[in-house]
Amino acid sequence: MTSASEAALVLPALRGVMGDWVYYSCLMDLGNLAKRVRYAEEVHKNESLSKMIQRRLNSGRSTQIAEYLRSQPERFFNSLVVATYKGEPNWFALSNIRSHANNKELQDLDEVTLGSVGFLTLSGDEELFALDGQHRLAGIKKVIKDGIDQEVSDEVSVILVAHKDTQRGLERTRRLFTTLNKTARPVSKGDIIALDEDDVMALSVRRLIEDTDLFSGKRVAFVASNNMPSANTTSLTTIGNLYDILMILFSSAKTDLKKSRADLQRVRPKDEELKQYFELAETFFVAMRDNFPELKAFFSAKDTTAPVKKFRGSHGGSALYRPIGLEVFARIIASLTTELSVKDAVARAAKLPTKLSEAPYLGLMWDARNQTISNSHKVTLRETLLYMLGKSKYSEATLLERYKKETGDDKVSLPKKIK
Structure with missing residues (x-):
């Protein structure tokens, strides 16, 4: 929990609607992200469930992400999804602060478009926690804590959604949390x-x-x-x-x-x-x-x-x-x-x-009867080949037992060593 109110913050933003979620796509610099946004312990009131989320973040990923932010000039993140509750977030659309510039293109914008572009203000009393991008947040917190030399602070895209601290609100936010993390897919090989x-x-x-x-x-x-x-x-x-x-x-x-x-x-x-x-x-x-x-x-x-x-x-x-x-x-x-x-x-x-067609592949890697390759015995095959070079990590007795079992031949002997 934040110990005291943060300073008020004004964020350039887009307002959007998807399903029954109203969201705001904003820009937030690394310093404010590290200081204001917490992890998703608020998704669960149960302390043990919250700790499960924390343990998942206590990996080397945060260090790797911090180093990426520190050393990669072409660094880039996709949007973090952040839930907000308490405080007084306020939305000011451009339709309410229309520019007086003589620009025909801007003057011709319809009210729906103008109502989607504006500024979101945070009073500083809000509670913010990440629903998606927690490892990225952990890396941001680490690099800010350790120090980062940047002339201009990075700005990250942040999607803010409203969270209500009620049983129905918790269920709704938990569902969004699991949807975002369950449907995410790693980049293919x-x-x-x-x-x-x-x-x-x-x-x-x-x-x-x-x-x-x-x-x-x-x-x-x-x-x-x-x-x-x-x-x-x-x-x-x-x-x-x-x-x-x-x-x-x-x-x-x-x-x-x-x-x-x-x-x-x-x-x-x-x-x-x-x-x-x-x-x-x-x-x-x-x-x-x-x-x-x-x-x-x-x-x-x-x-x-x-x-x-x-x-x-x-x-x-x-x-x-x-x-x-x-x-x-x-x-x-x-x-x-x-x-x-x-x-x-x-x-x-x-x-x-x-x-x-010869040992040690026959029976371990090559199935002569079915004329197929087997991937099931790679360790035994590798260690048998290393044994032939005098380098296996297994004792001869242990390796022989594995060799007999995996070839399915109780009478087989290990191949001869190579000088």
């Missing part, structure tokens, strides 16, 4: 890869496709998931899988560029550092090409149809021509970088078998 200008993996994927021959043309399937279309006979993998591989490389491999997934997705690095990420991605795939014969056949071919048909199909082929296989190898290589460079880690991993 495909849209991120195609459009995001901060996500390091998305930027690197696009550059691999646009600026190199590695994945130009039909060499990559423009599918946002890891499911390769069965009819595809030209692509090594999908853009979704390419994105995931770079995420593993950038967040798990021990390099000077290693960062958390959240930072890689939300904080665009400076151009020189971004160039280094792209060079790391290119280095990785060039090393894969140079060390795995089946990949060399793909990357060196003008027409990739022949190698794809040879190494992917109902007959099985190579694990590296399947998105799951590339992901497993990316994780193995990332694990090996604790002792080796990325290039040397790839060379070491290249000593492993890749034929789906």
